[in-house]
Amino acid sequence: MSFLPKFLYSQFLVTPPKPTQDCTGRTVIITGANVGLGKEAARHIVQLNVKKLIIACRSLEKGEAAKQDIEASTGRKGVIEVWQLDLSSYESVKDFAKRAQSLERVDTLLENAGVATGVFQEVGDNEQTITVNVVSTFLLALLMLPKLQETSIKFNVKPTLTIVSSEVHFFTRYVYQVLLTVITFLTIV
Amino acid sequence: MSDRYNVSKLLEVLACREIARLHPGSLKSVTLNFVNPGWCHSELMREVTNPIVKLLKLIMCRTTEVGSRTLVDAGLKGEESHGQYLSDCQITRCAPLVEGPEGPELQKRVWRELSEKLETIEPGVTRNLNA
Numbered sequence: 001m002s003f004l005p006k007f008l009y010s011q012f013l014v015t016p017p018k019p020t021q022d023c024t025g026r027t028v029i030i031t032g033a034n035v036g037l038g039k040e041a042a043r044h045i046v047q048l049n050v051k052k053l054i055i056a057c058r059s060l061e062k063g064e065a066a067k068q069d070i071e072a073s074t075g076r077k078g079v080i081e082v083w084q085l086d087l088s089s090y091e092s093v094k095d096f097a098k099r100a101q102s103l104e105r106v107d108t109l110l111e112n113a114g115v116a117t118g119v120f121q122e123v124g125d126n127e128q129t130i131t132v133n134v135v136s137t138f139l140l141a142l143l144m145l146p147k148l149q150e151t152s153i154k155f156n157v158k159p160t161l162t163i164v165s166s167e168v169h170f171f172t173r174y175v176y177q178v179l180l181t182v183i184t185f186l187t188i189v
Numbered sequence: 190m191s192d193r194y195n196v197s198k199l200l201e202v203l204a205c206r207e208i209a210r211l212h213p214g215s216l217k218s219v220t221l222n223f224v225n226p227g228w229c230h231s232e233l234m235r236e237v238t239n240p241i242v243k244l245l246k247l248i249m250c251r252t253t254e255v256g257s258r259t260l261v262d263a264g265l266k267g268e269e270s271h272g273q274y275l276s277d278c279q280i281t282r283c284a285p286l287v288e289g290p291e292g293p294e295l296q297k298r299v300w301r302e303l304s305e306k307l308e309t310i311e312p313g314v315t316r317n318l319n320a
Binding site: 007010011012014015016017018019021023028030035036037038039040041043044045048090094108110112114115116117118119120127129130133134135137138139141142143145146148149152153158159160161162163164165166167168169170171172 | 190191192193194195196197198199200201202204205215216217218219220221222223224225226227228229231232233234249250251253254255256257258259260261262263264265266267268270274276277278283284285286287303306307310311314315317318320
């Protein structure tokens, strides 16, 4: 049970420092940046002088609202673009990656978008949480990897691909190591 | 379904670790890392109705802005974080299930299954890792 003391210490006593790393000249993509953590991360990065920031989200309307909110608070216009991305659709993921090839560069892909639900719903060929958080997330990662690598060569930089995970990975009810096919199991249960 | 979200996050951790194990150092100068924001106020738990959980959220959650600092930190971090789990902006050990003796086999199995699935969705896509 050493998780709980560390968790409590973290939550109550640790405050991550404000980011200060300059992002001049960079292009950053954040999925699910229309609300919550993604939006605040976008706000920080715009504040850090990023050249271009793509808010990738399901609802263009919400994305536009987030864009205006960030533009207002940072005073920086012409930096943010809102692109459609629906992680419950593999076609949407592929379309997004294709569109991203038109970008001059991608320095950071921050995969923040995800779902948490208690209701079983099949989306695509899996249960929804698995489709969005796992399959589409890694599909996007692999489709975007060449662009990040191209950026590294063209601009002599070291791009980063970040998956937003969670400490809740410490807590799983089933003993998955005995299962032969985890993802298929999760589709039928 | 009660721990489905947790399992999805575990699968992310396992897949990232296996990719990094197969491609140590970096992915041709691209860093792959994964981050824990901590428990934050956000839209993720907007559907929660349990009053105890709501109260705990009020007392314990980080603000969304503070939580987002961990995302920014991770997104701007370099090769030292490749294949690593970041928590409170530090490289941190993953869950015992992941770091323990079952971890390597579990990683391999998850990635094998996931990559096969990805190949059916977009044939050739996993070759992007080896390019």
